[in-house]
Amino acid sequence: MIKKDLLRKIPKMDEILNDDKLRFLMEEQGRKTVVEAVREVLDEIRGEIFNLAEEETEAFQAKLTQASAAARAVLKVEAKAKPYLRPVINATGTILHTNLGRAPLARAATENVAQLLPGYSNLEYDVPKGKRGSRHDILQKTMMEMTGAEDVMIVNNNASATLLVLSSMAAGKEVIVSRGELVEIGGSFRIPDIMEQGGAKLREVGTTNKTKIADYENAINENTGALMKVHTSNYKVMGFTQEASLEELVELGKKYDLPVIFDMGNGLMVDLSPYGLDEPNVPASLDTGIDVILFSGDKLLGGPQAGMIAGKKEYIEKMKKHPLARALRVDKMTFAAMEATLMLYRDEDLAKKEIPVLRMITEEKDSLTMRAEALAERIREANPALKVRLIDAEDQIGGGSAPMFYLPGKAIALSGEACSTAELEKRLRKSEPPVVGRIHEDELLLAIRTIREEEYDDVVRAVAAAKDSE
Numbered sequence: 001m002i003k004k005d006l007l008r009k010i011p012k013m014d015e016i017l018n019d020d021k022l023r024f025l026m027e028e029q030g031r032k033t034v035v036e037a038v039r040e041v042l043d044e045i046r047g048e049i050f051n052l053a054e055e056e057t058e059a060f061q062a063k064l065t066q067a068s069a070a071a072r073a074v075l076k077v078e079a080k081a082k083p084y085l086r087p088v089i090n091a092t093g094t095i096l097h098t099n100l101g102r103a104p105l106a107r108a109a110t111e112n113v114a115q116l117l118p119g120y121s122n123l124e125y126d127v128p129k130g131k132r133g134s135r136h137d138i139l140q141k142t143m144m145e146m147t148g149a150e151d152v153m154i155v156n157n158n159a160s161a162t163l164l165v166l167s168s169m170a171a172g173k174e175v176i177v178s179r180g181e182l183v184e185i186g187g188s189f190r191i192p193d194i195m196e197q198g199g200a201k202l203r204e205v206g207t208t209n210k211t212k213i214a215d216y217e218n219a220i221n222e223n224t225g226a227l228m229k230v231h232t233s234n235y236k237v238m239g240f241t242q243e244a245s246l247e248e249l250v251e252l253g254k255k256y257d258l259p260v261i262f263d264m265g266n267g268l269m270v271d272l273s274p275y276g277l278d279e280p281n282v283p284a285s286l287d288t289g290i291d292v293i294l295f296s297g298d299k300l301l302g303g304p305q306a307g308m309i310a311g312k313k314e315y316i317e318k319m320k321k322h323p324l325a326r327a328l329r330v331d332k333m334t335f336a337a338m339e340a341t342l343m344l345y346r347d348e349d350l351a352k353k354e355i356p357v358l359r360m361i362t363e364e365k366d367s368l369t370m371r372a373e374a375l376a377e378r379i380r381e382a383n384p385a386l387k388v389r390l391i392d393a394e395d396q397i398g399g400g401s402a403p404m405f406y407l408p409g410k411a412i413a414l415s416g417e418a419c420s421t422a423e424l425e426k427r428l429r430k431s432e433p434p435v436v437g438r439i440h441e442d443e444l445l446l447a448i449r450t451i452r453e454e455e456y457d458d459v460v461r462a463v464a465a466a467k468d469s470e
């Protein structure tokens, strides 16, 4: 058969579009998307025919049916209908995994978003008064109740918060910061650069390993605008070290009538020292009488991406009126998720149970072991060819928080005879939803701490499918 005849045998667009499944997809995804997919399939078929060897044409014709073309188009439409952003199963044991979206949200938060978003809301409407309200009031009461802050403001992230705080409190002035705290958070967010963007002048004091309160005091002059402390979230200076405490800075600020700012980063709302996590927390930091603190919404607070600013009304009022406030403001989605998350902190036990980040940090060894055993058993059944064993693992907070802190965890270690560990890792990652583990000494580790029970079925399915594609 010659190729010209074969080209004539290609099913026509209209015939293909008559397919039941495609007609259904047209209703669901729109006619244009489906027609486009069929057109792509037809182009591909033409290309394939041009590339055929003479002896392959016969076999090709047999496969060239309306049904097979339609089936190819269905796959294309379905692939196009999938959003790029989709769920991933985090089996790395790193709780705030920056690449995997940092903090997962509490159910109360996602439900509040789902309930609020399809319709209108009182975002900037005062319902009792029947007139314009302010979005700044939304979190006010809850934050006051949870942290004792006089006032609060929410912006896009903590980087924005830093910019706004410095612009409104210290533009044209010097801000005194310890040399040990000139942090780079990642993605070119460096305290000295943000300082410059905010129009403030960085006044470094002390040395990398030691800064005393006297160093701050000696640097104070008539141009000083604020004293600032930055939590060294993502690194630790070890050995011969000293830093000024918040209390000392607050006292010094009072003495010279200067505001004190604390970029605390992680936004931890409860005391987790009983779990070995020695990090500052929001209520305790505010208790020192500090003027302004700022922190992320999606680190240890466990909420949506946001930058929270809390502290004295006189400063935060000014921030709300600053031109940058409009540029950095957040959407109702963020408010809805944040308010519902903060409300869970009314009861600390509830917060530890319902806020995924806290639940993962505080999960006991026994519970991890039990969960890992249960999942391992199902994995063994699903794929008997794999070698499956439970091992002790070190889990991490991640997200640039508490870098030296390891949580004793449990991982399911997988290795196969039929395929390499690297191949196994790839197959799980290519499953839907992707399962992301980590390779350690030629085993694929699935850390149980960051895997939810609701995700077991998907993990088991991915492991079973890894066998089929061998």
Ligand SMILES: *Cc1c(COP(=O)(O)O)cnc(C)c1O
Pocket (backbone or CB within 6 Å): 157, 158, 159, 160, 183, 185, 189, 230, 231, 232, 233, 234, 263, 264, 265, 266, 295, 296, 297, 306, 307, 400
């Ligand atoms: C993480 C962090 C930031 C940046 O916060 P984003 O919410 O990621 O913008 C700023 N400062 C400190 C100390 C941090 O730990």
